[in-house]
Amino acid sequence: MRLCSLALLFTLLLISSHGVRGQDEEEEEEEEEEEEEKEENHFTSVTSTPLECPKDCTCTQEGVVNCAGVDLKEFPVDLPENTNHLSLQNNRIEEIPHEDLLRLHGLETLNLQNNRLTSRGLPDDLFEQLENLNYLYLANNKLTLAPRFLPSSLISADFAANFITKIYIRTFGHKPNLRSVYLHNNKLTDAGLPDNMFNRSDNVEILIMSSNFLRHVPKNLPPALYKLHLKNNKLEKIPVGAFTHLLGLRELYLQNNFISNEGMNNETFMNLNRLEYLDLSSNNLSHIPSGLPRNIVMLHLEKNSIRDISNNLLTQIKNLEYLLLHNNKLRARGIHPGAFTGLKKLHTLHMYNNLLEKIPAGLPRRVKTLMLLHNQITGISKDDFATTYLLEDLNLRYNKIMSSAVHKDAFRKLRLLKTLELSGNFLRSLPHGLPKNLEILRLNDNEISSIPQDTLAGMSKLKELYMKNNKLKISSIYTGAWVELSSLQLLDLSGNLLSYVPPDLPENLEYLYLQNNKISTVPDSAFQSTPNLKGIFLRFNTLTPESVKESAFEGLEKLQVLDIENNLAFKVTKKKKEEETEIED
Secondary structure (H helix, E strand, C coil): CHHHHHHHHHHHHHHHCHHHCCHHHHHHHHHHHHHHHHHHHHHHHHHCCCCCCCCCCEECCCCEEECCCCCCCCCCCCCCCCCCEEECCCCCCCCCCHHHHHCCCCCCEEECCCCCCEHHHCCCCCCCCCCCCCEEECCCCECCECCCCCCCCCCEEECCCCCCCECCHHHHCCCCCCCEEECCCCCCCHHHCCCCCCCCCCCCCEEECCCCCCCECCCCCCCCCCEEECCCCCCCECCCCCCCCCCCCCEEECCCCCCCHHHCCCCCCCCCCCCCEEECCCCCCCCCCCCCCCCCCEEECCCCCCCCECCCCCCCCCCCCEEECCCCCCCHHHECCCCCCCCCCCCEEECCCCCCCCCCCCCCCCCCEEECCCCCCCCECCCCCCCCCCCCEEECCCCCCEHHHECCCCCCCCCCCCEEECCCCECCECCCCCCCCCCEEECCCCCCCEECCCCCCCCCCCCEEECCCCCCCHHHECCCCCCCCCCCCEEECCCCCCCCCCCCCCCCCCEEECCCCCCCCECCCCCCCCCCCCEEECCCCCCCHHHECHHHHCCCCCCCEEECCCCHHHHHHHHHHHHHHHHHC
C-alpha cells in the first residue's frame, strides 16, 4: 500500500515539473519509476502466495484449519505453523506423532473426536507442552487410559465415549483455568480415580461422569461445581460429606443407580442451598429422602419403590414446581393429607403408574397439571378436586373408574380445566357435570353406550372430542347433542356401533372419524351442516358404491381427505369387476 502511494506521488510531481526538466532527468526518473514498479510487483507476488494447507482441508490466514471428515488415516504433517484451531474430527487417525503436534506451539483448540485413537497412539507428554491449549476434544475414540499430563492452560476436556479405566493425578489436577470435564460413557471404577483427581483445579464448574461403573461418589469434588452428572453408574451410597462443600451446585443427576435410603443420611443434601434440579429416579428408595434443600425447582423421584409420603418431608421445599413420583408403589392411604401443604409453587405433579385406589387427599392447591393415569382409582368423589381450582390438565386414563362412582359435582371447582383424559376406564355413559371450559375431552376405550340428556350442554369451548372404541349407537345420543359444541373441530367416533352419519354436526367441524362402525349409507344431507370439513374417515364400514351419494360431498370446498376404502361391499364390487375383466381378456 505504501509503495503504491509513493508511486502515485512521484507521478504527480513528474507531471508538474515536466516542462522545466531535461531529457536526461526524464530518463533517470523513468528508470527509477521502473525500479519502483518492480519492487511493487515483487511485494504483491510475496503477499499473494497461496497459504500452505493439507489436501482436502481448509485453512485461514488467522490459523483456523478444518480437516474434519476427509478420511485422514494419519495426522497431517504439512499444517501451517500458525495453526491455533485444528479440527480433525470424523477421520480414521490412530496415533499422533509427538514431533508433528509440538510444532504447533500456538494451538488453542484441538478437536480429535470420532477417530480411532488408542492410548498407545498418544505419548504421555503429548499435550503437556502445548502451553496455549484451551480446548481438547477426544470423545468417541478407543482410549483405555486418560492422558497422563495435560497443560495447565486447559479450559475444557472432553473424553466421553471411550474405554477409559484410569485417571491420573495430573490429568485434571493443577489446572486453575479448567471449567468443564466430560468423562461419560467410559469404564471408570472407583479404583481408577485418584482421591485428589482435581487437586488445585478448584474452578471446575461442569463434571459429567455418567454411564461408568462407579459405586461411590468421587471424593474431593471441585467446590465450584454447579452441574454434576453421575447417572447410569452403580452408586450404592453417598458418603458422609460428599456434597457438603458444593455450595454452588445447581444440578445433580443421580438417576439409574442403586441408591437406597440407607445409603445416605439426613444431611446428604442439606447444604446444597442453591440446588434447583435433583434427579433420584430409578434407584432403590423406599421413601422420600429427608433434608432436601428448599430451592429445588424440579424433583425426580420416579421409578423407585416409594410407598408413602409423610407430613413434613416436602413442605420445606418452598420453590418446588415439578414433582415426579410416577412408577412407585404409592397408595392413597400412604399419602398424608398435609404432605403437600405450603407448596405454593408446585404446578406439575406426576403420580401415574402407582397403586392409588382413589384420588389422594390434600392435593397441591395450585397444581395445574395432574397425572394420575394407570392406577387403581374406581371413582371420583364430590370433594376430590374441591381445592385444586387452578387445575388445567387432568389425566385419569386407564384406571377403573365407573360411571356410577363419578359424583355429578366432582368437577364443579375446575373452571380452568382445559384437558380431561378419562380413556381406558369402565364408563358406561358420559358423566354429568363435566367442566364447561374444556377444550379437549378424551373418552376412548370405555364401554360408553349412551350420551345422556344435556351431558354436553354448555361446552361451547370444546375443540376435540375423542370417543373411539365404545358402544355408541345413533339412538343412544340425545337429540341436539352436537349442536351444543359450537367450537368443535375434531370428533372421533370410530370403533362404535353407528349405523349412519350422526345428524346436526357442528358447523366448525374439520375432522370426522367414523371408521370401524356399521354405517351402510351416506345420504345427500349427511354433511350439509359441516361446510368446513377437511377430513372424513369412513373406512371399515358396510358401504356400497350405490349407498354413497356423490352429492353428499358437494359444497365441501375445504375437503382434503376422503377415506372410504376397505368397506366390505366395495371390496366385493372391486373383486367382481376384476374377475369380469379377466374373463373378457
